[in-house]
Amino acid sequence: MRSGLLKWVAVALTGALAAPVAAQDSDPIAEYRAMFGDDNPAIFWEMRGEELWKTARGPKNADLSGCDLGLGKGVVAGAYAQLPRYFKDADRVQDLESRIVWCAQTLQGIAPAELLKIRFGxxxxxxxxxxxxxxxxxxxxxxxxxxxxxDHPKEKAAYETGRAIFFYRAGPHDFSCSTCHAASGKRIRLQALPNLTDPADARTAYTSWPAYRISQGELRTMEWRLNDCFRQQRLPDLEYGSDAAIALTMFLARNAEGGELTAPALKR
Structure with missing residues (x-):
């Protein structure tokens, strides 16, 4: 499947690159996404994730059915739409990824280092x-x-920290997240850059992650997306599940308030 998808994308992008530069109104990325329709290889990650969620593992030989993602123990449906949030048991704001790591450690006895040995496929x-x-x-x-x-002070503090990081310029190119994502109408080659400070753009962009990236043959999470943004700014890796990663996610999630989740989505 993966080789076929990549071959299709190569053809699509070749045609897009050969098109006249003046044809700015067309969106090749949207066109090939539409051609896939409801077919999304992300379903294979979802199926494996469900199996992992419901399988007893770790030193405690337990599954994750008792994990509280914010809506009560065992309630997964709808939880992502209300994350990040403050968790009293952890006494910190957590996003989905950091909460899963926390649940795996407390319920299954799996050390974070073991679970994060392979952060990204x-x-x-x-x-x-x-x-x-x-x-x-x-x-x-x-x-x-x-x-x-x-409502919680730590949720508000996380948002303000995330906003500060978003606009903080650093690295050899003096870039910040806002360099690419704080103005409307910007592009990098074929890729439109959403203005993540604009509610409409933020809703569309944030709610489509995680996503299956056809060009990489892999499902990518929000943690990966933020880390990749740091990479492009030539900054050190963003520590997985760190306060900085959670704060940035909180900033983006709050900006996307009211947006309808379409994730896992399909991207170039």
């Missing part, structure tokens, strides 16, 4: 349990609207 033989678990949990919120809690 390589589209081939290297598979990440976290990407699969995330895909499964997110899929059960598809169609729900973003409604992230914002």
């Amino acid at each position: 390589n589209g081939d033989d290297q598979r990440s349990d976290m990407e699969a678990l995330t895909a499964y949990a997110v899929s059960l919120s598809k169609g729900r609207k973003m409604a992230v809690p914002f």
